[in-house]
Amino acid sequence: MDLSRRIGVNESADGVRTTPLNELHRRLGGRMVAFAGYDMPVQFEGIMAEHRHTREAAGLFDVSHMGQVSLSGPDADKALEALIPSNVQELKPGRQRYSMLLNDQGGIIDDFMVTRRGEDLLLVLNAACKEGDVAHMRERLPAGVRLETLDDRALLALQGPEAEAxxxxxxxxxxxxxxxxxTGFMWEGVDLWISRSGYTGEDGFEISVPAGRVEELAERLLADERVxxxxLGARDSLRLEAGLCLYGHDIDxxxxxxxxxxxxxxxxxxxxxxxxxxxxxxxxxLADGPARLRVGLKPEGRAPVREGAEIADADGNVIGRxxxxxxxxxxxxxxAMGYVAAGFARPGGAVxxxxxxxxxPMTVTVLPFVTRNYKR
Known part of the structure; x- marks a missing residue:
């Protein structure tokens, strides 16, 4: 088998990286853009149509640009807890948890998912942050904890009410x-690691698969008329409606x-x-309340409000962004989402x-904007 079919990431002559599904995206008519150093599809049929199809049926996302990392060794869970604010030591096998790497000031270096697989912990990191995350952890984890980047694995997300079927x-x-x-599954002789999770607000799955077989799996799923x-465009609008943070925008x-x-x-x-x-x-x-808070914002009319716009109170004073x-x-x-001074975070407030x-004009509102349809 060709080496490029075995490893998870390739690099083009201009330094832009590609996932193992790059050729498939192009065959399917994907409009390709640079994102986090990768050549990725921003849309196929169109953002609005893809958004609605995911909410109504099932959408297949290539998220192979994200980082998959294994932590193993004695007390790997305890060592990870020294870097994050979540409880990992009591995390049961086959269970997953959302958490954040923190800097010494309590700021968020990245947000990620962690799963206990039995012998190790599996972390899924944001694409733009993964190299920095790995360097940060390698510097701070004790010598007995092994960190391995799973560069030979690709990652798919299948999301929507028809994803299970x-x-x-x-x-x-x-x-x-x-x-x-x-948990782990086998498909056509291939080991899959599948979690019931995602970042759209819909029911769905994330599927870790050997890079050399991901195109075959993706095509098999896309052969289903529901998929x-x-x-990336619809991925962003879906997560925003669901009130979910995008690293580098809503958190940093x-x-x-x-x-x-x-x-x-x-x-x-x-x-x-x-x-x-x-x-x-x-x-x-936690005890006294923060100076500012992330809130949902509903603009009046039909015109969207974009990232970076200042938020003002009734007197024109800037209170957030x-x-x-x-x-x-x-x-x-x-x-929209943004941060406002804590005194203006009450739902129903006019800003x-x-x-x-x-x-x-906008109204401060409760998040999310649509009901999340997770299978509890």
């Missing part, structure tokens, strides 16, 4: 998984988990004992986005 048709047994549960290929190294409304990812023992980077700041914010914005096809109106010199 489509995947079960070729991988029997996946229907037994509940939200944030994962369409989906690009200046943002604490409490400001971002992610304190639910900090289990009771970690809140009580601390012992993670930036614990003094974070525990103080929009971090994500666009049109919500399922919600049927523009949707305005300052965009091109105009003040566009």
């Amino acid at each position: 489509a995947l079960q048709a070729i991988v029997p047994g996946v229907e037994t998984l509940s939200f944030m549960q994962a 369409n290929p989906i690009g 190294e200046t943002t604490s988990p409490v400001e971002a409304g992610l304190q639910w990812a900090m289990q009771k023992r970690r809140r009580e004992q601390g012992g993670f980077p930036g614990a003094d700041r974070i525990l103080k914010e 929009v971090t994500s914005g666009g049109f919500g096809p399922t919600a049927g109106h523009p949707v 305005a986005a300052v965009q091109r010199g105009r003040a566009l």
